[in-house]
Each structure stands twice: as structure tokens, then as C-alpha cells.
Amino acid sequence: MKEIRYIWAINEAIKEEMERDDKVVLIGEDVGTPGGSFGASRGLYDLFGPERIFDTPISEAAITGLAAGAAACGLRPIVEIMFMDFMTICMDGIVNQIAKMRYMFGSQFKVPVVIRTPSGGGLNAGPQHSQSLEAWFAHVPGLKVVMPATPYDVKGLLKSAIRDDNPIVFIEHKALHALKGSIPEKEYRVPIGKADIKKEGTDVTVVAVSKMVHESLKASEILAQDGINIEVIDLLTISPWDRETIFGSVAKTHRLVIAHEAVKNFGVGAEISAAVSEEILDELDAPIMRVGAPFVPIPFSLEKAYLPNADQIVAAVKKTMERTF
Amino acid sequence: MRKPGKKKLIQIYKKMVTIRKVEEKLMEVFSTGEIPGFIHVCIGQEATPVAVCSWLKDSDYMSTTHRGHGHALAKGIDLNLFMAELFGKSAGYCRGRSGSMHIADPKTGILGANGIVGGGIPIATGAAFASQYKKSGQVTVCFFGEGATNEGTFHESLNIASIRKLPIVYVCENNGWAEFTPQKTHMPIKKVADRARAYDMPGAVVPNDILKIYEKAGEAVERARKGQGPTLLEIKSTRWHGHFVGDAQKYRLEKEVAAAKKKDCIADFEKKLLKDKTLRKAEIKKIADMVNQRIEGAVDFARKSPLPDQSELMDDLYV
Numbered sequence: 001m002k003e004i005r006y007i008w009a010i011n012e013a014i015k016e017e018m019e020r021d022d023k024v025v026l027i028g029e030d031v032g033t034p035g036g037s038f039g040a041s042r043g044l045y046d047l048f049g050p051e052r053i054f055d056t057p058i059s060e061a062a063i064t065g066l067a068a069g070a071a072a073c074g075l076r077p078i079v080e081i082m083f084m085d086f087m088t089i090c091m092d093g094i095v096n097q098i099a100k101m102r103y104m105f106g107s108q109f110k111v112p113v114v115i116r117t118p119s120g121g122g123l124n125a126g127p128q129h130s131q132s133l134e135a136w137f138a139h140v141p142g143l144k145v146v147m148p149a150t151p152y153d154v155k156g157l158l159k160s161a162i163r164d165d166n167p168i169v170f171i172e173h174k175a176l177h178a179l180k181g182s183i184p185e186k187e188y189r190v191p192i193g194k195a196d197i198k199k200e201g202t203d204v205t206v207v208a209v210s211k212m213v214h215e216s217l218k219a220s221e222i223l224a225q226d227g228i229n230i231e232v233i234d235l236l237t238i239s240p241w242d243r244e245t246i247f248g249s250v251a252k253t254h255r256l257v258i259a260h261e262a263v264k265n266f267g268v269g270a271e272i273s274a275a276v277s278e279e280i281l282d283e284l285d286a287p288i289m290r291v292g293a294p295f296v297p298i299p300f301s302l303e304k305a306y307l308p309n310a311d312q313i314v315a316a317v318k319k320t321m322e323r324t325f
Numbered sequence: 326m327r328k329p330g331k332k333k334l335i336q337i338y339k340k341m342v343t344i345r346k347v348e349e350k351l352m353e354v355f356s357t358g359e360i361p362g363f364i365h366v367c368i369g370q371e372a373t374p375v376a377v378c379s380w381l382k383d384s385d386y387m388s389t390t391h392r393g394h395g396h397a398l399a400k401g402i403d404l405n406l407f408m409a410e411l412f413g414k415s416a417g418y419c420r421g422r423s424g425s426m427h428i429a430d431p432k433t434g435i436l437g438a439n440g441i442v443g444g445g446i447p448i449a450t451g452a453a454f455a456s457q458y459k460k461s462g463q464v465t466v467c468f469f470g471e472g473a474t475n476e477g478t479f480h481e482s483l484n485i486a487s488i489r490k491l492p493i494v495y496v497c498e499n500n501g502w503a504e505f506t507p508q509k510t511h512m513p514i515k516k517v518a519d520r521a522r523a524y525d526m527p528g529a530v531v532p533n534d535i536l537k538i539y540e541k542a543g544e545a546v547e548r549a550r551k552g553q554g555p556t557l558l559e560i561k562s563t564r565w566h567g568h569f570v571g572d573a574q575k576y577r578l579e580k581e582v583a584a585a586k587k588k589d590c591i592a593d594f595e596k597k598l599l600k601d602k603t604l605r606k607a608e609i610k611k612i613a614d615m616v617n618q619r620i621e622g623a624v625d626f627a628r629k630s631p632l633p634d635q636s637e638l639m640d641d642l643y644v
């Protein structure tokens with residue numbers, strides 16, 4: 001095992017996959033000699049040159065559409081969109097084109113595009129540089145949406161994403177870029193579509209997305225002092241999400257909290273909550289609680305008050321412990 | 326085109342010095358961690374905002390970018406409220422919700438800085454459409470960098486503005502860099518102004534010289550005001566510092582940065598003003614002192630202003 005930062009784990013995954021398969025290309029703004037705005041492609045230009053490390057103008061709409069065309073014609077593009085907020089400019093390419101090309105054209109095409117983008121708050125970057133928009137993409141049939149929270153998972157999942165023949169929206173968390181963690185020296189992959197139990201527990205299932213995994217682990221320590229033992233599940237893949245693991249855990253704990261940084265309204269938590277209610281309502285001993293951001297844009301200076309945190313998870317867990325049907 | 330008189334020249338000079346010193350102060354304060362988030366300064370580019378905004382009234386509109394402090398100050402934003410916003414304080418223009426990157430003030434026609442490159446261009450075009458519709462005689466100025474002209478919004482907006490002969494001036498400040506990447510990596514052309522031809526509007530390249538920009542901007546604003554349609558101006562300016570404060574610009578050669586810093590639009594103007602005796606050394610010093618004092622006052626105001634209260638978080642999302 002070795003220690004590595006989240007951002008370097010991304011870099012390693014791209015490098016290894018580019019070495020393995022010469023169809024893999026990286027496309028994005030400042031990804032060339034500057035090595036990416038957050039450093040994810042540092043050193044790659046020197047290794048792979050300008051043909052494979054395609055440093056583009058500031059033209060998000062065009063590069064997304066271009067990736068669709070290139071993928072349909074045999075390449076395996078990784079597109080870097082510098083901030084998730086700028087994904088809004090790529091929406092036609094992603095939603096109307098990439099997501100639909102296979103199905104709409106009678107399953108004749110494969111569109112193996114990975115769109116990597118950092119989401120999330122924590123840097124006081126304000127309303128247009130801090131959003132978590134995963135639910136938008138999870139709402140679109142044809143896309144897979146992945147959201148890893150540790151160096152181990154980000155590397156393993158990115159490698160799986162690059163090898164997957166389907167289009168994948170790969171959402172990093174920019175406040176986790178500097179996070180250190182251990183990963184194997186040897187090649188490994190983490191499967192798409194599988195959640196990971198980060199901490200086993202018996203009292204309440206907490207399904208967490210991205211950075212909320214770390215907040216949930218913090219919450220778990222706080223709750224342990226009160227004798228409450230939560231199970232923390234890292235969802236990892238938002239779509240298609242791992243029903244089996246989550247239903248299994250709920251069947252064990254009979255209580256469920258879902259935590260994500262995105263606004264609570266119409267979020268991933270709503271989908272999971274609805275599915276649990278539809279499928280295994282009789283397993284629940286208490287109403288499901290959701291932790292998410294309030295329904296306003298992310299303010300510049302009140303960011304801390306805005307972002308969901310461990311305390312809110314603790315409160316939600318306690319509430320499910322108090323409330324019963 | 327009218328040449329600026331002595332009073333105007335001094336006013337222009339003061340504004341340029343104010344912008345430079347505000348940016349220098351911000352760099353200093355930012356590095357202590359007092360200002361959250363990130364900021365982009367426009368040192369080296371002060372001539373453009375001042376020259377262009379000299380032709381505008383408060384009621385005229387202006388849209389700007391992430392590198393927008395100079396434009397906002399030139400358009401007439403209040404320094405104290407501006408500073409308070411950058412500090413994220415409740416007294417700020419946007420109640421601490423915007424910070425540097427989204428500052429707006431409708432009273433002085435500032436439609437907003439923008440965190441989205443190219444995001445402001447159609448918005449400014451829409452403002453021009455509204456004033457044409459209302460026959461209000463207002464002009465809109467839209468500032469952006471050369472990097473933004475690779476966004477679809479730039480091309481789509483210029484096309485529309487030209488079709489409808491909208492009262493707008495598009496001002497591209499070409500500082501040669503988009504973040505960490507030089508212009509030549511991203512554009513097959515050297516002159517952004519050449520892009521005007523595709524939309525059948527006048528395009529002009531102007532050096533980073535306050536009086537030349539003043540003259541060209543005057544023509545473009547007049548053209549817009551008379552209902553003759555849009556113009557694209559490209560100012561060949563220079564970016565002295567990193568993309569954001571804290572960016573050590575390792576991707577630039579030292580000698581290129583040194584050359585950029587040699588092209589100092591303020592020092593050039595100062596020399597000229599001294600030479601033709603518009604200003605004397607002592608007066609220049611006095612201006613500097615006065616500007617410094619105002620800035621200290623603004624920083625003090627921002628420091629003393631409280632942070633927004635948590636209870637405001639959900640306020641006024643809808644009308």
C-alpha cells in the first residue's frame with residue numbers, strides 16, 4: 001500500500017489507462033502543459049503529447065459534443081470540465097446527444113465518454129463554483145453517475161469508468177482533492193454500481209454521497225459516545241445505485257438517513273427514500289431522514305452555515321432513533 | 326472625436342490610480358486570509374475600464390467578468406460597499422452573497438461580474454435589447470477577455486446584436502492569457518477584433534494606451550447611442566500577475582512577465598501628464614495619498630461591518 005492524495009489518484013488512473021489503451025484521450029481546458037486547473041493531468045502532456053492531451057479553448061459546449069463524436073467513432077475520450085457548475089454549458093452534448101446516441105440509434109453506437117468534473121463547496125468559491133448537480137445527471141437515462149470520496153475509490157472507479165462502454169459523469173469533490181489515503185501499489189479497479197460499507201453498524205443506516213461520507217464517519221464517532229452504532233454506506237455510484245447493499249443494510253438496522261451536499265429538494269436522497277418506501281417499507285421502524293443543503297444558491301460568505309455537516313447527520317440519526325411509526 | 330480636457334484627464338488619472346491601488350491592497354489583504362474564496366486582479370489593465378466608462382452615464386449598463394474590480398470601480402461603484410462585499414460582509418452590495426466574482430449594483434448600471442466565462446455577454450446583449458425596445462437611449466458596454474471569445478455565447482451574441490443593431494459595445498481585453506494558457510494555443514488568429522467581420526460590425530484593435538482607448542471607445546459608444554449598432558473593440562493589454570491571487574504563474578517566462586510589467590499604462594499616462602504640465606509631481610503625490618486614504622477607509626469599513634447573520638441564509642430567494 002502507499003499514501004496518495006485524491007488528486008494524484010485521479011492522475012494515476014488517467015495515466016495508467018492511457019498507457020494501457022491508446023484510444024484514451026484527455027480533452028479539456030488547461031489540461032496540457034499547465035496540468036489542469038486542479039492538477040489532475042500534471043505530467044501527462046510530457047508523456048502523451050498534444051494529440052492525446054487535447055488542451056482546448058474555453059468552449060465547453062463544443063468539447064462535449066466533440067467527445068460524443070469522437071467516442072462514436074472509436075476513441076475513448078475523458079473530458080475534464082473544470083468546475084461542475086460549467087456542466088450547464090455542456091447540457092445539450094451530455095443530455096440530448098451522449099446519453100441518447102446508443103438507444104436512439106437502435107443500439108448501434110457505443111459512446112464511451114467519461115466526463116470528469118469537480119463539484120462541491122468548501123472553498124468559498126461562491127454560487128457559480130460550488131454546486132453539486134449530480135441529481136440532474138442521475139435523472140437522465142443513458143448516463144451513469146459516479147461520485148467517489150476517497151483516493152482509493154477515485155482511482156479504482158475512474159479506471160472502471162474509462163473502461164466502461166457507457167457514458168459516465170464522474171464527479172469529484174474539489175474539497176477532497178488534497179485528502180490523503182492509502183491505495184495498493186498494484187493495479188486495481190472499483191466496480192461501478194456497487195456501494196461500499198465504510199463502517200458497519202447496527203442501529204441506523206446512513207447512506208452518504210461524496211464528502212458526506214467523511215462527515216458521516218465523523219458523526220459515527222460522535223454518536224458512538226451516546227452508544228449509537230451507525231452503519232455508513234458510501235453510495236459511490238449514484239446511477240445506477242446499489243439497491244441490494246442499501247436494502248440489505250436497512251433490513252438489518254430498520255432505520256435510514258441519507259446525506260448529500262446537494263440541495264435536499266429533488267435530490268438523490270429523495271430517490272433512495274422513495275425506492276426504500278416502495279420496496280421495503282415494512283422493514284422501517286421510523287421515518288427516513290434526509291440531510292442536504294437548504295434550497296438556496298450557495299452564498300459566498302455564509303457557506304459554512306449552508307453546507308451540511310456531521311452535526312446535522314448526528315441530529316438526523318437521533319431523530320430516527322426517537323421517532324417510530 | 327472630442328479630446329479630454331484637463332479636468333477629465335485628471336479624473337481619468339485618479340480613477341486609474343484608484344484601481345491599481347485597490348488591487349494592490351486586495352492582494353495584500355487576501356494573502357493574510359481575511360478575504361475568503363479567490364480573487365482576480367486587473368493590474369496592468371487599468372486603462373480600459375477607465376477609458377471606456379468615461380463615456381458612460383450612471384444609467385448606462387455594463388457587464389463584467391471574474392476580473393471585474395476595475396470595471397466596477399470605473400463605472401462608479403461605491404468603494405466602501407465594494408470592499409465590504411469582497412470581505413463577504415453584510416454591508417456589501419450583494420449582502421456577502423457574491424464576493425469578488427459576482428458583484429453587481431443596478432444603481433450604477435452594473436449588471437454583474439460573472440463566474441462563468443462568457444456568461445455576461447448574452448446578458449449584456451439582452452440589456453441592450455431592452456434599452457432599444459424602450460427607446461431609452463442607454464448604451465451597454467460588455468467587458469470580457471480574449472479567452473471568452475472562444476465560447477459560443479460570444480459568437481451567438483455578436484450575431485444577434487448585429488442583426489438587431491443593438492446599442493452595445495463589446496470590449497475584449499486581450500491580456501494574452503486565459504488562465505494558464507497563452508492565446509496562440511486557443512486561437513488561430515492574432516486579432517480578436519477580426520472576429521467582428523463575421524458579424525458585419527466594426528472591429529478595432531487598440532493599444533493599451535488610455536487616450537487611444539478613450540478615443541475609440543468614444544466612437545463606439547456614440548455609434549451605439551445613435552442607433553447605428555454594435556462595435557467590437559480589442560484592447561491589447563497585459564496581465565502582470567497570476568490568473569488569481571496566489572497563482573505564481575510558473576507557466577510564464579520571467580522575461581515575458583517583466584516585459585508585461587514594463588508596459589505600464591498608468592506610468593505612461595503619468596509621464597505624459599507631467600510632460601504637458603497637466604499635473605505636477607506634488608499633485609501626483611497628493612492624489613496617491615488621497616487614494617490610499619480612501620482605500621484604507623474602505624478596508625476599515627469592510628473590517629468593521631458584520632458578517633451576514635445565519636438567519637439571512639434563506640431570505641428573499643423569490644420576490
Ligand SMILES: Cc1ncc(C[n+]2csc(CCOP(=O)(O)OP(=O)(O)O)c2C)c(N)n1
Binds near residue numbers: 391
Ligand atoms: C464557462 C467557464 N469555463 C471556464 C472557466 C474557468 N476560467 C475562469 S477564468 C478563465 C480564463 C478566462 O480568460 P479570459 O476570458 O481571457 O479572461 P482573463 O482571465 O484573461 O481576464 C477560465 C478558463 C469559467 N469560469 N467559466
